[in-house]
Amino acid sequence: xxxDFIARKTSMQKALMTLIAAASLAxxxxxxxxxxxxxxxxxxxxxxxGQKATGAxxxxxxxxxxxxVGVSSPAAGVAEVHEMKMEGDVMKMRALPSLALPAGQAVExxxxxxxxxxxxxxxxxxxxxxxxxxxxxxDAKGAESQLDISxxxxxxxxxxxxxxxxxxxx
Ligand SMILES: [Cu+2]
Numbered sequence: 001x002x003x004d005f006i007a008r009k010t011s012m013q014k015a016l017m018t019l020i021a022a023a024s025l026a027x028x029x030x031x032x033x034x035x036x037x038x039x040x041x042x043x044x045x046x047x048x049x050g051q052k053a054t055g056a057x058x059x060x061x062x063x064x065x066x067x068x069v070g071v072s073s074p075a076a077g078v079a080e081v082h083e084m085k086m087e088g089d090v091m092k093m094r095a096l097p098s099l100a101l102p103a104g105q106a107v108e109x110x111x112x113x114x115x116x117x118x119x120x121x122x123x124x125x126x127x128x129x130x131x132x133x134x135x136x137x138x139d140a141k142g143a144e145s146q147l148d149i150s151x152x153x154x155x156x157x158x159x160x161x162x163x164x165x166x167x168x169x170x
Contacts, residue, residue, distance in 0.1 A: 036137045037062045037101060042151045043158055044118070045111075046127040054125055055082075056116040056133060056151055057109045062140075065103035069144070070136035077120025079133070084112055093117070103140070111157065125153045 042058035060068065071079040080095045091112075099114060101107050109115050116133065118125075125131055135147040152158075 035063070036066050036139045036145055037068075037135070037147060039135075039147070039149055040106075041158060042133075042149060043154045044116075044125055044131050044133075044151045046153050046155045047121060047125045049124050051124065052121055053117060053119045054121065055111065056118060056131070057111065057157070058116075058149075058151070059106050059108050060101055060135075061104065061106045062101035062137075063104060065140040066101045067138045068099040068101060068135060069097075069138050071116050072134045072136070073118055073132060075122055075125065075131045076118035077122065078118075080117045080119065082115050082117040084115065098138075127153055127155050129153045 038061045040059045040061070042056065044056040045054045047054040068081060071081055073079045081099050082093050083096050084091060084093045086092075095117070096114075099107065107114070118131075129152075130150045131153055133149050133151050135149065136144065137147060138144050
């Protein structure tokens with residue numbers, strides 16, 4: 001299911017929301033993840049009033065390998081895993097049905113590449129707040145789990161931009 005984000009219209013968003021709502025229900029009973037993935041350097045880009053979408057970024061490492069099969073957030077009507085890349089001269093975003101996390105390999109979600117797209121924001125994401133995000137994962141044996149994380153909101157990438165490298169200066 002590859003969707004050209006730019007071309008997508010409201011009806012498509014509604015269909016996706018229904019799909020994602022159904023998926024959330026199906027996963028609701030699953031236990032919390034036991035370190036299927038490690039999350040480092042997570043941040044979400046602050047949004048301004050009226051802005052309906054923003055991105056969240058992080059580095060994911062699955063020690064035994066896993067697949068990111070979905071995301072959700074109470075702050076957004078729809079959350080998707082996106083890929084951004086150049087096609088000719090045009091930067092395009094598309095939704096990915098899943099993202100492979102090869103064993104032991106750090107997979108970076110960053111501006112201009114893979115990212116979590118938060119769509120239909122219910123309120124602006126304020127700088128220095130936290131936004132809850134649920135990662136839906138499938139481990140190497142096919143078992144599904146969820147990982148709830150709290151993602152700091154920032155106007156710019158964290159200083160240094162290195163995963164797991166946390167320097168805060170005020
Ligand atoms: Cu996107």
